[in-house]
Amino acid sequence: MEKRVAVLQGDGIGPEVTEAAVRVLEVVARRFNHTFHFNYGSIGGEAIDKFNNPLPEETIALCESSDAVLLGAVGGPKWDQNPSDLRPEKGLLAIRKHFDLFANLRPVKAVPSLLHASPLKEEVVRDVDMVIVRELTGGLYFGQPSRKTESTAVDTLVYTREEIERIVDKAFELARLRKGKVTSVDKANVLQSSKLWREVVEEKRKSYPDIEVEHQLVDSAAMKLITNPAAFDVVVTENMFGDILSDEASVITGSLGLLPSASVRSDGFGLYEPVHGSAPDVAGKGVANPVAAILSAAMMLRYSFGMETEAAAIEKAVNTVFEEGHFTADLKGELDRFHSTKEWTDKVINELDL
Amino acid sequence: MEKRVAVLQGDGIGPEVTEAAVRVLEVVARRFNHTFHFNYGSIGGEAIDKFNNPLPEETIALCESSDAVLLGAVGGPKWDQNPSDLRPEKGLLAIRKHFDLFANLRPVKAVPSLLHASPLKEEVVRDVDMVIVRELTGGLYFGQPSRKTESTAVDTLVYTREEIERIVDKAFELARLRKGKVTSVDKANVLQSSKLWREVVEEKRKSYPDIEVEHQLVDSAAMKLITNPAAFDVVVTENMFGDILSDEASVITGSLGLLPSASVRSDGFGLYEPVHGSAPDVAGKGVANPVAAILSAAMMLRYSFGMETEAAAIEKAVNTVFEEGHFTADLKGELDRFHSTKEWTDKVINELDL
Ligand SMILES: CC(C)[C@H](C(=O)O)[C@@H](O)C(=O)O
Ligand SMILES: CC(C)[C@H](C(=O)O)[C@@H](O)C(=O)O
Numbered sequence: 181m182e183k184r185v186a187v188l189q190g191d192g193i194g195p196e197v198t199e200a201a202v203r204v205l206e207v208v209a210r211r212f213n214h215t216f217h218f219n220y221g222s223i224g225g226e227a228i229d230k231f232n233n234p235l236p237e238e239t240i241a242l243c244e245s246s247d248a249v250l251l252g253a254v255g256g257p258k259w260d261q262n263p264s265d266l267r268p269e270k271g272l273l274a275i276r277k278h279f280d281l282f283a284n285l286r287p288v289k290a291v292p293s294l295l296h297a298s299p300l301k302e303e304v305v306r307d308v309d310m311v312i313v314r315e316l317t318g319g320l321y322f323g324q325p326s327r328k329t330e331s332t333a334v335d336t337l338v339y340t341r342e343e344i345e346r347i348v349d350k351a352f353e354l355a356r357l358r359k360g361k362v363t364s365v366d367k368a369n370v371l372q373s374s375k376l377w378r379e380v381v382e383e384k385r386k387s388y389p390d391i392e393v394e395h396q397l398v399d400s401a402a403m404k405l406i407t408n409p410a411a412f413d414v415v416v417t418e419n420m421f422g423d424i425l426s427d428e429a430s431v432i433t434g435s436l437g438l439l440p441s442a443s444v445r446s447d448g449f450g451l452y453e454p455v456h457g458s459a460p461d462v463a464g465k466g467v468a469n470p471v472a473a474i475l476s477a478a479m480m481l482r483y484s485f486g487m488e489t490e491a492a493a494i495e496k497a498v499n500t501v502f503e504e505g506h507f508t509a510d511l512k513g514e515l516d517r518f519h520s521t522k523e524w525t526d527k528v529i530n531e532l533d534l
Numbered sequence: 535m536e537k538r539v540a541v542l543q544g545d546g547i548g549p550e551v552t553e554a555a556v557r558v559l560e561v562v563a564r565r566f567n568h569t570f571h572f573n574y575g576s577i578g579g580e581a582i583d584k585f586n587n588p589l590p591e592e593t594i595a596l597c598e599s600s601d602a603v604l605l606g607a608v609g610g611p612k613w614d615q616n617p618s619d620l621r622p623e624k625g626l627l628a629i630r631k632h633f634d635l636f637a638n639l640r641p642v643k644a645v646p647s648l649l650h651a652s653p654l655k656e657e658v659v660r661d662v663d664m665v666i667v668r669e670l671t672g673g674l675y676f677g678q679p680s681r682k683t684e685s686t687a688v689d690t691l692v693y694t695r696e697e698i699e700r701i702v703d704k705a706f707e708l709a710r711l712r713k714g715k716v717t718s719v720d721k722a723n724v725l726q727s728s729k730l731w732r733e734v735v736e737e738k739r740k741s742y743p744d745i746e747v748e749h750q751l752v753d754s755a756a757m758k759l760i761t762n763p764a765a766f767d768v769v770v771t772e773n774m775f776g777d778i779l780s781d782e783a784s785v786i787t788g789s790l791g792l793l794p795s796a797s798v799r800s801d802g803f804g805l806y807e808p809v810h811g812s813a814p815d816v817a818g819k820g821v822a823n824p825v826a827a828i829l830s831a832a833m834m835l836r837y838s839f840g841m842e843t844e845a846a847a848i849e850k851a852v853n854t855v856f857e858e859g860h861f862t863a864d865l866k867g868e869l870d871r872f873h874s875t876k877e878w879t880d881k882v883i884n885e886l887d888l
Contacts, residue, residue, distance in 0.1 A: 269723050299658045299761050320691065326726050330695070333730035337674065337689040367774075369623050372680050376687035399781035406760065406785050407653050420721075424778055427753040431760050 182215040186246035188223040192458025193468035194252020200470030200525040201477040207532045208490050224254025224268035234271030248484035249451040253458035276316050281443040283350045284314040286426045290433045293502050297511050298434030305433050307410035314422025315347040321419050339373045344380040351416035352388040361392040361413035365401045365421055405429050430455050437510045440475035442483050450484045452476040466520045469508040497531035536569040540600035542577040546812025547822035548606020554824030554879040555831040561886045562844050578608025578622035588625030602838035603805040607812035630670050635797040635805055637704045638668040640780045644787045647856050651865050652788030659787050661764035668776025669701040675773050693727045698734040705770035706742040715746040715767035719755045719775055759783050784809050791823035791864045794830035796837050804838045806830040820874045823862040851885035
């Protein structure tokens with residue numbers, strides 16, 4: 181197959197980790213007889229510096245002519261005091277909205293050789309294997325009115341039935357490919373939007389009789405992610421709850437630096453990026469952990485290009501390198517073999533390049 | 535001193551645990567020469583059963599003629615399918631709003647003899663000692679419009695400057711009595727209400743130059759509560775974020791059953807209740823953990839009655855009983871001495887009744 185990939189490296193360690201992912205994708209292309217065209221564009225802080233716009237028209241055009249987008253990370257202290265329209269994260273929000281990337285998928289899976297790095301006890305996290313499905317283009321982030329005066333401020337949480345239906349469908353479909361359970365998170369004892377949410381889930385479940393469904397209030401979900409995270413399979417929730425819960429979930433296994441994410445719509449187009457941020461403190465030193473970016477590339481192969489075998493090959497290679505005891509420096513613990521971004525990526529490439 | 539306490543036992547284990555707290559308060563009254571008048575009222579599910587109203591007029595009148603309110607817990611499967619106006623938690627929301635109890639204080643402190651029950655590693659939670667200050671009468675829970683049709687639903691997050699100022703003041707005042715640090719949690723990179731929130735904190739800090747201030751985004755706060763909870767002292771945030779984060783924080787030390795809370799306004803009047811719920815599964819068996827209710831009573835003495843010595847005496851007695859290795863059955867771990875609600879309360883009373 182021939183595919184066009186827009187690479188938006190962004191800020192901080194973004195360029196280093198996307199470079200690693202691109203190198204891995206090139207090997208996959210060779211091994212599986214594909215052609216990937218990589219075209220680079222600007223986003224976030226570096227786009228503000230170059231174009232005075234966190235999501236320049238050029239970047240939108242590039243993404244529109246691509247089959248998928250691979251993103252590094254955005255943000256850094258340099259732009260922290262900027263007015264809100266000139267902040268790096270505006271680029272992220274804008275690209276999600278422009279391309280209607282309504283489904284954010286964040287898998288969190290315990291890596292046996294890394295459990296020592298978890299703040300939780302090993303027995304609590306050992307069996308964690310979940311995906312958080314966060315609605316990404318609705319709710320409080322985008323609702324109108326959203327305004328502020330000297331004396332008062334308002335944000336609006338709106339959801340339409342259609343917005344809820346499509347994300348709930350995503351969750352059910354995903355559960356079918358996994359352990360068959362959906363946990364829908366809301367605050368239906370207080371919020372009207374959550375009541376509509378719960379209604380839609382109750383209707384939709386009729387079309388997926390094979391899937392187990394549970395409803396959980398957001399506050400108790402925040403507890404259960406800590407007390408019994410292994411009980412979750414697919415968790416589906418609205419934008420803001422998903423923001424909070426997916427970040428909470430991202431630290432429980434001790435491997436935040438390893439977590440990929442996908443933001444997709446229904447036709448296969450999607451944006452793939454590490455969950456971790458731009459880590460300005462270690463940028464440019466060649467020590468960034470490339471795993472999240474590499475696994476994001478694997479998700480791109482799976483969800484946007486339908487290349488399941490290729491995606492699984494990357495994931496297997498990453499696991500093998502871990503099992504052999506090779507880590508990057510961010511994975512704290514009593515390990516003696518630390519590798520640079522490039523060395524670690526080379527090991528994955530060696531595994532792949534049979 | 536002579537004080538009137540409204541006791542709203544509520545549902546499930548509510549009656550058992552408030553009874554324990556009342557017994558402890560009676561001993562405190564004897565030892566320190568006070569007179570407490572306890573008057574009982576209905577709230578939640580049992581109020582729905584008796585009055586068809588989760589917060590009957592009688593209860594409001596009782597609380598209005600009292601100096602403070604001691605509450606057990608509300609809710610249970612019996613009322614789960616009720617329409618929203620006839621649900622137990624409506625009683626809670628209504629009493630908070632009616633009495634303008636805008637400041638919810640939830641201390642979370644590691645108990646050395648109970649760290650084995652934490653899902654987190656001991657070294658992560660050992661030094662946890664924080665208070666979450668949650669705004670309780672504004673934001674998404676109460677903003678208008680809040681409505682739902684077949685096809686769309688809306689909730690509104692509104693805050694006025696005054697609402698933010700008074701809760702932020704509470705947090706700063708509390709930090710002065712503690713470790714001198716305030717972490718303000720918002721989503722100022724996206725929400726207008728959070729921008730106003732952050733502005734107010736920046737203004738207010740000028741009046742508290744002795745207090746260290748940090749701002750944290752809600753998603754990263756959700757992570758840090760797990761990776762480094764000991765770094766927090768006072769955490770102040772709006773209603774919904776506070777709901778999620780305080781419940782998240784409540785499980786990290788493994789002692790959810792021990793956590794008290796206070797919901798207060800500026801004149802000293804307040805409502806005191808355990809963080810835990812009504813636990814219908816163990817209700818009526820005499821095994822409920824009374825500690826959260828007893829410590830809530832201690833908070834009442836401190837915040838509503840200005841009885842610091844008396845509050846500290848209760849807290850000390852509770853700690854002593856723990857240190858002697860006496861626990862109720864909910865505290866999992868390899869313990870061999872479990873006590874009933876009454877036995878355990880008797881031990882605290884013995885400690886107090888010198
Ligand atoms: C940067 C910010 C707007 C963004 C969000 O909250 O969506 C980020 O936290 C994320 O989760 O991708
Ligand atoms: C019952 C519910 C409305 C309530 C809330 O969310 O405020 C509860 O979760 C709490 O935190 O006291």
